[in-house]
Amino acid sequence: ETTTVFEATSQHLDFKIFKLSSEQIKKLKERASETSSGYVRVTGFNVVTALVWRCKALSVAAEEGEETNLERESTILYAVDIRGRLNPELPPSYTGNAVLTAYAKAKCKALLEEPFGRIVEIVGEGANRITDEYARSAIDWGELYKGFPHG
Numbered sequence: 001e002t003t004t005v006f007e008a009t010s011q012h013l014d015f016k017i018f019k020l021s022s023e024q025i026k027k028l029k030e031r032a033s034e035t036s037s038g039y040v041r042v043t044g045f046n047v048v049t050a051l052v053w054r055c056k057a058l059s060v061a062a063e064e065g066e067e068t069n070l071e072r073e074s075t076i077l078y079a080v081d082i083r084g085r086l087n088p089e090l091p092p093s094y095t096g097n098a099v100l101t102a103y104a105k106a107k108c109k110a111l112l113e114e115p116f117g118r119i120v121e122i123v124g125e126g127a128n129r130i131t132d133e134y135a136r137s138a139i140d141w142g143e144l145y146k147g148f149p150h151g
Contacts, residue, residue, distance in 0.1 A: 020048060028116075035117030040124030042117070049078055050119040053104065054111045061108040070109040076123070077103050080130045087132040100138055102126035 028047040057074035083090040104126040
């Protein structure tokens with residue numbers, strides 16, 4: 001069963017703070033680089049996002065209890081700054097909001113079995129999809145429909 005963003009508010013949501021030192025993030029980046037193909041940058045954001053996504057998706061699959069839940073697809077959404085992705089780029093003096101939502105999807109089985117570097121790449125691929133053309137299309141859609149897609 002899929003839960004939309006608008007339905008998620010009716011579920012119990014947890015709020016957690018994870019404190020990671022710069023040394024821990026450095027080690028995550030090193031671990032990801034060992035198994036990454038190198039076509040997506042291994043950044044601090046990507047490794048932390050990949051780690052949190054993997055842990056959360058696998059904990060939900062384990063709570064549901066059955067082996068078949070590893071076939072469930074998991075999606076993570078995150079904000080991407082589009083200032084440098086537009087052509088021409090927004091000037092440094094621009095102070096408005098300039099973010100879009102990127103996403104990454106994978107089956108829980110892949111999140112369990114794939115090397116950590118591959119999970120980091122999947123996260124990075126989501127941000128790489130946010131191109132000038134994509135951003136302008138999303139802006140046009142928002143102006144045309146005055147809001148967000150529901151569902």
